Amino acid sequence: MKHVKIIFTLTLIVLVASMMIYFVEGFTTPYIDAYNERQANLAKLDILPDYDGSFEDVSEDYDLENSPIVKMELAGEVAVFYTIEFGGYNPGITVLVGFDLVSNNIIGFRVIEQNETAGLGSVITEEDFQTQFDNLSPDDIDSIGGTTAVVTLGGVKTALNSVADFHSVEFQGAVLETPEERIIRLKEEITEVDATFTDITSDYDISGSPISKVEMVNNGSDFAILYTVEFAGYRIQFEDETRFNEYFVSFDLDTHDLIGLRVDKQFDTAGFGDQILDPVFEAQFDNLAQDAIDDVAGVTASVTLGGLKGSLEDVVNFHKSEIEGTHVETYPEMVERYKDEITVVDAIINDDSANYDLTETMVTKVELANDGTSDVAVIYTVEFVGYNTTDVVEYIISFDLDTHDILGFRVLYQNETIGYGSLIEDDDFYIQFEDMPQLDAQNGDIDAIAGTSGAPDTTFAFKASLYDVVSFHQTEFQGMIVETDEERQSRLWSELFPTATVFTKVTRDYSAHYDVEEFYEAYDGATYLGNIYHVKAEGASYSEETYLEFFLGIAEDNTFTGVKMWDDSETDGKADPFYLVEYSDLYLGEDIETDYTIDEVAGATMTNTALQYAVLQISIYHVEEYLGLPFARPANVDTADANLLLAFPTAVTFNSVYLDYAYEANIYNLYEALDGSGTVIGYVYYGYANGLNLIEFTWGVDLSGTTQEIYIVLESETWELAETQTYTTPQYDGTAGYFPTTTWLDNFEGVTFSSLLNTEIDDIIGVSRTTESLRDVLEIIAQFHSDESVGGAG
Amino acid sequence: MVVVIILSVVVSVALAALLSFASVALYVEEDPRLQDVVDLLPNQNCGLCGNPGCKAMAQAILDEDAKLSQCKPGTLEMREDIRDFLLDHPDESGEFVKVKM
Amino acid sequence: MEYIAIAFGAIFVNNVILNQFYGLCPFLGVSTKKSSALSMGMAVTFVITLSTMIAFAIYNYVLVPNEITYLSTIVFILVIASFVQLVEMFIKRFSASLYSALGVYLPLITTNCAVLGVAIDITVNSNKIFETDTPTFMMVTIYALGISLGYALVIFLFSAIREEMDAYPIKRNWKGIPIALITAFIMAMIFVGFGGIV
């Protein structure tokens, strides 16, 4: 009995509950559906604000297979909306585009989803990019712009074009050219209309050439040959298969010049590689002479262009040998020709490699060129690895056996990037090597491959191989003993400490200094002579990190025993003077704590100051760290009273009191400011900061610690340039004026030192090198003022 | 509409039948006072007393290893009720439960 | 491979307690002792896994075909409640030891949001978790197992910490729930670290 009661109550309750839910559900569903639908059509209503009809999804009724369209909705008779998906710089752009059914123009473009680079490709989501699509005719889709993101724009254009084609076929009844008709049209364009094409590929051996089909063109008589050619563009590896670009090229059978070229398939990046489809580019090939292929231009995608030209040259060679029957120079013949060109015409070449030890060098073969009577020149075959680390570059270079200068240079094989490193195999590159002095080749004073910054890696490796070949030539043929690094180091050390017999490394016994690699104590037997510091300090150039590496000798009596340069990465030639012995002697005997300035050395002022600054740091390190004594302060640097007056207008006379206070690196001098009656009314600091360049200033402060004026004595900051330069972003917006008249300096006038120390004056974007370094120095001075309680302050 | 009715009836009948028969078939005798103590407890099964649920707490009280104050949601009146109940209800062997407040 | 990703995601990334906030009431209550926490964990694993399977079956084979998915909440909870009660009776009847270890926790689980939460997630909001609207039965069970293992793991770790904490003097007003919550806060932050992996 109890069971029935249980079952009954539960069932009753559940039933009542379910019914309640059922009715409520019936009541609320329409509201919920209406809300959801409104959400879905938000984008469409944005394009057609005044359309209140419904949207009918007709995707199933159309073949959307090979088009970017994923959804198609009809808005009554007014418009049709395509939801398309395509890739820009990154895959996964979803866009809703509307076509008006009356005018068949595009009436709206809304980005639903994208993940292009922020700030670049993502601009397509912005209002003003999208407004250019309101009522845009499908023909001028290619003229849309508004973004520098060429790749994204290219993606948008290709997608819109294919949608426009689809639209025109489905709604305007246009008949599109089928792929087969297109190929025939292209072929006829570069031969003759209604010409017949007979496939004669089987008659030729096309292996090893980029040609995939050879056709005889006939318009009554055979008048031309048409080649179908494949070449690797910028990218050949796609998700599942490799795809090559393809083009047709035709040759006239009488003149054997090119009649024309048409690109059939290309898969390179939209906006770059696909420029070869441009009719203007293709027109250059009309009636082009065989050897004029090199000066075809007009495509910025150098890899694609290089690939096309390379394949075209192979086709020409094939055409010459197979059709014209002229002999095409084979590779061995070319090598022989090159060897003659760089020595003596039809010299007798005999391989002499056996009697040389080639293990340590990049030279792979040594050949002597004999003009019949005596050996005139030596030809080295050299291999080095350039930018393409999976392959080598092989070249031959010849030396005259009397003058030992270079006679000539030819590249035998290279596989560097087309348009960049590959330009090493270029006739105008060879010319510079005719009678080039040996020293230029050794020091690498040659023009770089493909322009100054065209192919840095290949150029750098090439120069290293030249240095190697020249030293090999010097040791084997000029009997010069080339100093090894160990020999050079012991020679330099003995120049620093001639009587030293033993050098013990002591770097680990002292706390490290950033620039000191190692340092040694020099002993003559048991007597200590002094220290040698192996220093690697920051160089002078500010565009990128460069270094100066040298040995510094400091004798027991704290005098320099010389500065021996070891290596540097300064711009070529800037540091050469410092390797000379007479530069090192400038330091000989100078007391390391006195103030000394080595005057300019042959036009390398920046490197000179950098080197001196490095030597000063090592001297300080030697005295403070090694000897544990306070470093003597350099002498005060004076400046004209006029500069001081500009910093402290109310003062009359100034006198330097810096020597009464501690030395602070950034402060050249400290003056007392006196009024007419000679009583002290404040102080003026004369100091410097390393902004973009050296900045020197005077800064007045009264007894209460409130600053007067700050006057820039010397500067060469370039804030105007900062407004337009592009290598560091963000640029300076110019709102704070230009240095030194900038309003930013007012932050330091009329304020107390203590307030300066508590608040952080913020930098100015784009010129922060100046503002940051100057503010830090001014804060050091404010701190110095209270630490040293200058005039009882702090 | 009809589907809703069928479904709810079928489900509830099935479950109710299962539960009721189970309560008979799987009957386990337990301390008769347990259910009364459970009824006195707040029955929120919040577990804050450290025991997994009010039934476990009731059992713990009967086994004298839980203090009534462990039951956080429980009020003073509830604790007094339980103590009074246990004071007049010995178990079969006449033993009284020492209730810890 | 995909299963491991689902399991890892369920256990660590969107952990049922620390990340989705399901099942907190018993979590704070029962986790004073390691033994009780472990039993709770096992009970939860048992219940969640089985009830999710039942819910999945009902949803896909009964509710969806007849378009009465709005009944899903009520049907799920009805089934879960009765299923739990049934299992409790069953265990109590047949193994007293298992009952004392596991069964006692079962009534607690009916009120545990995690059970219903998981049931609803794998049916109504399945696209949020599995990126597909129609997860396979296998994926659902793995997810349920993962969630309950995540629950068991966190509640066990938590109880271990709380037991440890009892040995230390804590201010009166911080004792019990507050300090437990702060521990949970720290654990939650640690679990956020797993976020980037899956």
Added chain:
Amino acid sequence: MARREKTLKEIFTNGFFKQNPTFVQFLGMCPTLAVTKSVESALGMGAGVIFVLVLSNIAVSLIRNYVPREVRIPIYIVIIAALVTVLEMFMKAFVPELAKTLGTFLSLIVVNCLILGRAEAFASKNGVLKSALDGLGMAIGFTGGIVLIAIFRELLGAGSLTIWGDLRVDLIPEQYQISILVQASGAFLVFGVLVAQINKLIFSREDRNEVT
């Protein structure tokens, strides 16, 4: 020794402070931590709980004498579930935005320990009016609790207070906001600290009572 019956006022205010579900009884913690990201969603959840708890208490107390013991829990739960589903549908229809922010926590009110707890602990033992009052009191106490947490979390975490949709006031600027509070783990922190302070209040009052 019949204790004096609780006055209606006492039952009603019981849920506010003495027996506050969030900070004293620690019931319904699942939604408490999840929806208190913004005051708006806390209010939404609070309103939902008020609606369901009051009606469920009334329904439970109405049928409390006809319910056999074996199926007691399933029946209570079915009633609550039905009420929640109805609430869900109404919300999705008329306040879709709020429904979206609450997400699954709307349907998780069913399993909220608070509602089932009150149903069993109170409604199944008392009359309809008392149960309704108790339900209302408890629900308001609960809403008060979660709104308090939401105020702390949103103000410190996102520097703003959104009362309803666009009715929003931004108080703290971007760089001073403690964004962890708005994230999932922050909920534990705020809740823990608040409970600790409330305990301090309670203990200090109790100490004072014992002293006087």
